[in-house]
Amino acid sequence: MLQYVTLTIDGSRVRAAKGTSVLDAAIEYGICIPHLCHVPSLSDIGACRLCIVEHVRNGSSNVTTSCTLRVQEGMVIRTNTEKIVKLRRNIAELLVAEAPNSRAVQDIAVRCGVKEVRYPFRNNNCIQCGRCVRYCNQYWRANVLGFIGRGKDRHVDYPLGTRPDFCKNCGACTLYCPMSVTPCEGPMKRGEEHLCGKCESQLSMSASLPGACVRCDLGKGFQCARHA
Amino acid sequence: MSTTSLNVVLKGRRSQPHQLIEVLQDIQDLYGYIPADAMKTVAQELGVPLIEVYRVACFYKAFSLKPRGEHVITVCTGTACHVRGSTLLLDQIQGQLRIQPGHTTDDGLFTLECVNCVGACALGPIIAHNGMYEHHMTPGKLRKIIGDVYVTKKEESHHG
Numbered sequence: 001m002l003q004y005v006t007l008t009i010d011g012s013r014v015r016a017a018k019g020t021s022v023l024d025a026a027i028e029y030g031i032c033i034p035h036l037c038h039v040p041s042l043s044d045i046g047a048c049r050l051c052i053v054e055h056v057r058n059g060s061s062n063v064t065t066s067c068t069l070r071v072q073e074g075m076v077i078r079t080n081t082e083k084i085v086k087l088r089r090n091i092a093e094l095l096v097a098e099a100p101n102s103r104a105v106q107d108i109a110v111r112c113g114v115k116e117v118r119y120p121f122r123n124n125n126c127i128q129c130g131r132c133v134r135y136c137n138q139y140w141r142a143n144v145l146g147f148i149g150r151g152k153d154r155h156v157d158y159p160l161g162t163r164p165d166f167c168k169n170c171g172a173c174t175l176y177c178p179m180s181v182t183p184c185e186g187p188m189k190r191g192e193e194h195l196c197g198k199c200e201s202q203l204s205m206s207a208s209l210p211g212a213c214v215r216c217d218l219g220k221g222f223q224c225a226r227h228a
Numbered sequence: 229m230s231t232t233s234l235n236v237v238l239k240g241r242r243s244q245p246h247q248l249i250e251v252l253q254d255i256q257d258l259y260g261y262i263p264a265d266a267m268k269t270v271a272q273e274l275g276v277p278l279i280e281v282y283r284v285a286c287f288y289k290a291f292s293l294k295p296r297g298e299h300v301i302t303v304c305t306g307t308a309c310h311v312r313g314s315t316l317l318l319d320q321i322q323g324q325l326r327i328q329p330g331h332t333t334d335d336g337l338f339t340l341e342c343v344n345c346v347g348a349c350a351l352g353p354i355i356a357h358n359g360m361y362e363h364h365m366t367p368g369k370l371r372k373i374i375g376d377v378y379v380t381k382k383e384e385s386h387h388g
Contacts, residue, residue, distance in 0.1 A: 143277035148286045159278040160264050 007075035022066040022077055023051050033079050034088065034108055036095070036178060037129035038067045042138050047130045049091045050108065054078040063087060089113045099127045100193040104178040110197050121193035125179055132156060132173035142168050233258055234266060238273050245276045248284055252291055261292040289343075297332045297339035299377055302356040306345030309352035313366075317353055318342070320367035324374055337377065 003018040009026050016025035021044060026033050036048040046065035054061040055069065056076040063084065066077070078084070092112035095105050097119035105127065109117075128147070133156060136145045144167040148157040158164060174180050183196050237254040241247040251274065255266050262285050271278040285291045301321060305314050318329070321340050325333050329342045348354050351363035357373060 137277075137279075143279050146279035146283045148283055150287055157282075159282040160267065164278065 005071050005073040009077045016071045022069045042134045044068050095127050097121050101187045102179045103181040103183050106196040117195050131176040135172045135176045242273050243275050260296045297337050300339045302341045304346045304354045305342045308349035312353045314353040316367050320370050
């Protein structure tokens with residue numbers, strides 16, 4: 001039998017099955033926490049850091065990713081405090097700097113309130129969200145992709161650097177990659193990268209109602225599971 | 229590559245994924261690097277996905293995927309060694325052997341590597357020659373070490 005716990009997210013009492021993540025519980029109740037690396041049915045690794053929330057405990061709070069935070073009885077979570085919004089904006093800014101050629105990343109940045117990118121564009125075409133790696137290894141159990149190297153040399157690669165014959169050619173790695181949706185105006189050339197921000201007008205609701213889901217079409221398939 | 233020696237390494241460790249690092253270490257000792265074929269065999273025998281073996285082999289600095297030279301010269305470029313002139317040592321080696329850090333000379337004699345600290349800062353600048361630490365190194369001493377290797381190599385080939 002499923003056991004349930006009750007927690008508080010943004011002041012509203014939420015009932016969630018034991019063992020689920022705070023992010024899943026929030027999505028189920030329509031509380032919008034931006035997220036990118038989370039894929040339903042795959043394990044969460046907290047790679048994109050967009051889903052950070054404040055976990056209030058004993059009068060102090062610590063910031064942690066909600067996708068890797070399991071629900072507990074009596075938990076108090078705040079998803080939209082000033083601190084979180086600021087941190088999240090900074091994280092989104094870093095993601096855009098890393099991979100400006102992704103509509104998903106650009107849209108999420110706008111959604112998180114990024115107005116300008118203060119970091120040099122690296123245009124690595126990968127934000128290491130690990131969606132491809134996890135889909136390949138956990139869903140198909142093909143074990144064709146993995147994170148190779150460490151530190152700034154960490155990247156997604158095939159074993160031994162070449163595509164092995166046991167790759168099933170399922171294409172899920174491409175399908176699940178946020179880079180597979182290019183910006184509306186086509187890929188940006190090196191040196192011309194910028195924050196797109198053209199869809200900012202769709203966000204007028206969110207600015208006046210902080211915390212409310214704007215039912216955004218932005219980054220379709222990479223945001224709320226309800227719109228995927 | 230002989231399968232018998234790989235068999236010795238794998239003996240008693242088959243189907244034990246947690247032995248992965250130990251097995252890779254033994255292979256590193258055996259060949260001086262980790263050949264691609266050995267990685268495939270290890271993946272099969274230990275029951276670990278090949279990507280996992282490759283990931284581990286790439287992650288640790290102790291493992292090399294390329295054949296390494298007979299003499300591995302590791303230059304410490306940590307802070308203490310840096311201020312004591314480890315850059316001069318690097319310049320010396322790079323000029324004398326014409327290789328970049330992480331690379332091996334064409335004759336397979338030398339491999340040059342950099343590490344961030346070997347933990348013997350008081351003895352800096354320090355280099356490790358095949359694991360043996362040489363303290364208070366100077367470009368002159370280093371030139372002699374490299375020269376000596378070439379001399380002994382020449383003598384060996386004369387006698388042999």
